[in-house]
Amino acid sequence: MDVIQLQKLVMMSQDLFITRLIHRPVVDSTNNLAIELANEGDADGLVVIADCQTAGKGRRGNDWFSPEGNLYMSVVLASGLNEEMPSSQNNLFQLITFMSAISVVDAIKDLLDKKISLKWPNDIHIEDKKVGGILIESRYEGEMLKFIVIGIGINLINTSLPPSIESKATYINQFLNRPISRDDIVFSILKSLDTWLKRFRQKRFDEIVQKWKAYNNTIGRLVRVTSDERIITGLAKDISNVGSLIIQDNKGQVFSITNGSLEFL
Numbered sequence: 001m002d003v004i005q006l007q008k009l010v011m012m013s014q015d016l017f018i019t020r021l022i023h024r025p026v027v028d029s030t031n032n033l034a035i036e037l038a039n040e041g042d043a044d045g046l047v048v049i050a051d052c053q054t055a056g057k058g059r060r061g062n063d064w065f066s067p068e069g070n071l072y073m074s075v076v077l078a079s080g081l082n083e084e085m086p087s088s089q090n091n092l093f094q095l096i097t098f099m100s101a102i103s104v105v106d107a108i109k110d111l112l113d114k115k116i117s118l119k120w121p122n123d124i125h126i127e128d129k130k131v132g133g134i135l136i137e138s139r140y141e142g143e144m145l146k147f148i149v150i151g152i153g154i155n156l157i158n159t160s161l162p163p164s165i166e167s168k169a170t171y172i173n174q175f176l177n178r179p180i181s182r183d184d185i186v187f188s189i190l191k192s193l194d195t196w197l198k199r200f201r202q203k204r205f206d207e208i209v210q211k212w213k214a215y216n217n218t219i220g221r222l223v224r225v226t227s228d229e230r231i232i233t234g235l236a237k238d239i240s241n242v243g244s245l246i247i248q249d250n251k252g253q254v255f256s257i258t259n260g261s262l263e264f265l
């Protein structure tokens with residue numbers, strides 16, 4: 001399927017949460033364009049996809065290498081965000097990250113010869129290498145959460161990666177059991193995101209965490225976690241019911257981390 005067919009299909013699927021799908025050959029970042037449009041007004045259900053990004057953004061201020069051929073998309077959610085939600089903003093964002101990552105796995109796992117799995121907090125992995133990531137951004141007006149942008153990046157093709165990520169990253173196409181276009185994958189992700197979003201809106205957070213755990217490659221492994229406050233080395237024991245990582249260090253002390261980056265040891 002190509003972009004025009006994708007746009008037609010999305011508009012015909014009126015039961016989906018999507019209200020508009022914008023495609024650009026080049027953007028600085030699909031998240032930036034989504035934020036710009038969401039700032040202008042009602043953008044609930046807006047999806048932005050691009051063929052490449054000149055300033056793709058990763059988590060924690062990292063760049064996201066974004067040559068042509070991979071998948072770059074951002075989804076805006078603006079409704080129902082201020083109802084009774086998980087205890088903190090970090091937990092809300094973590095659950096939305098989980099929901100988005102699960103949607104990616106649900107959408108593509110049957111197309112692959114290899115197992116695709118999830119690494120806390122936001123990575124999508126094949127054979128312990130990163131194949132995709134999720135970046136959540138948001139805008140508040142006072143106490144009110146106005147919108148959230150879910151940015152999803154997936155490496156589809158073999159590109160010459162920067163040396164810093166070369167050994168840690170991989171791409172989907174080498175594992176595909178049949179050819180599939182980016183836009184087929186986009187549609188498939190949007191359909192599964194729609195399913196999980198309905199559960200999220202029904203506050204079925206437990207199901208989201210359980211599903212994430214079913215797909216995870218992190219629990220039971222020795223890890224080093226860098227969070228804003230500290231660096232902890234230990235065993236990844238579990239994930240809490242709002243998506244925090246439970247880690248036990250070698251003195252037996254247990255920590256619950258809501259936000260950070262993690263490496264396997």
Ligand code: BTN
Pocket residue numbers: 028029030031032053055056057058059060062064071072073074122123132133134135151152153154
């Ligand atoms: C990460 O793992 O650090 C998150 C990567 C998120 C990358 C995607 S690509 C589409 C969207 N636009 C961006 O600038 N970033 C996200």
